[in-house]
Amino acid sequence: MEKMLRIAVQKSGRLSEKSLEIIKNCGIKFGSDSRVLKEQASNFPIEFLYVRDDDIPTYVRDGVADIGIVGRNEYDEQAIDLAIIRDLGFAKCRLSIAVPNDFTYTGLSCLQGKRIATSYPHILAGVLKENKVTASFVQVSGSVEVTPAVGISDAICDLVSTGATLAMNGLREVETIYTSTAVMIGRNEMGDDQKSSILKRLMLRIDAVMRANN
Ligand code: ATP
Ligand code: ZN
Missing domain, CATH: 3.40.190.10 (Periplasmic binding protein-like II)
Structure with a gap:
């Protein structure tokens, strides 16, 4: 057979x-x-x-x-x-950094010391390391976009295809770190x-x- x-x-x-x-x-x-x-x-x-x-x-x-x-x-x-x-x-989708609308973003270096919520800690850690940025991670497996509003993160790193979900949660996409x-x-x-x-x-x-x- x-x-x-x-x-x-x-x-x-x-x-x-x-x-x-x-x-x-x-x-x-x-x-x-x-x-x-x-x-x-x-x-x-x-x-x-x-x-x-x-x-x-x-x-x-x-x-x-x-x-x-x-x-x-x-x-x-x-x-x-x-x-x-x-x-x-x-x-096709991208893994991007998004921040609350009132966050002044000037580049990855301004994430130094911040709390970033993500479901992709390994990929994010690699990119931050390459850029010599140290941040702490809040690891969540879903609804990453809600974490800044509830006070457990300063920024997020999540998959985006249109950005509509980000906007609904008062966030804006500031940097793509990975495409898939x-x-x-x-x-x-x-x-x-x-x-x-x-x-x-x-x-x-x-x-x-x-x-x-x-
Ligand atoms: P499962 O129940 O199988 O674990 P899931 O919720 O993890 O499902 P999906 O949301 O279906 O997974 O996403 C599966 C894959 O589709 C992602 O890992 C990513 O590669 C791709 N993808 C494409 N566009 C998007 C998007 N806008 N948001 C999230 N993932 C996307
Ligand atoms: Zn899955």
Whole structure:
């Protein structure tokens, strides 16, 4: 029996639709019921695992999945050593510093000694270090934009796509420190010849779909 390549895809969120669309456009047939958490394609040796995006790098590292699609931001934040197989180009967003409207921002150096709320402490720490800025982090996993108003942070560092949420919370975006798109990740060594060859076949199709879209 032919082995299956298992791909981890975000169950429901900003990455889900486009991730599945790319694979559907490869002519691969699947997707009978949105409640299933694992399913096989009917005409290609690939199996889907639908999970939270945060869990995808760990699943790929541990071999629970062979490849996965995540935001580059999540991949870099977790700093798990994997291979980026392709930059898929969708789910563009930026990680930006935002400050309350009455904060006079003159550059990263004015964050020295301040409290910055973020869900991306690892990425932010790298950027601040490069700029020789020392700040304290308030680590939150959501609703980062509310933290200045409740007095637990002086500034935030969060993903933005339009800035509307920032404005609603009395904040303004002052500096982009990182940009992200969705990437396909895998282990540095697949460790299985059959799976490697399935991955090659899949990537030939994905590259053709991406060329056609550009
Ligand atoms: P899950 O329940 O799977 O953990 P989530 O809330 O962490 O979902 P989403 O908000 O669906 O995740 O975002 C998934 C990814 O989509 C982000 O990590 C990022 O790469 C990308 N993304 C694109 N635009 C935005 C945006 N405006 N805000 C947040 N993430 C965005
Ligand atoms: Zn998540």
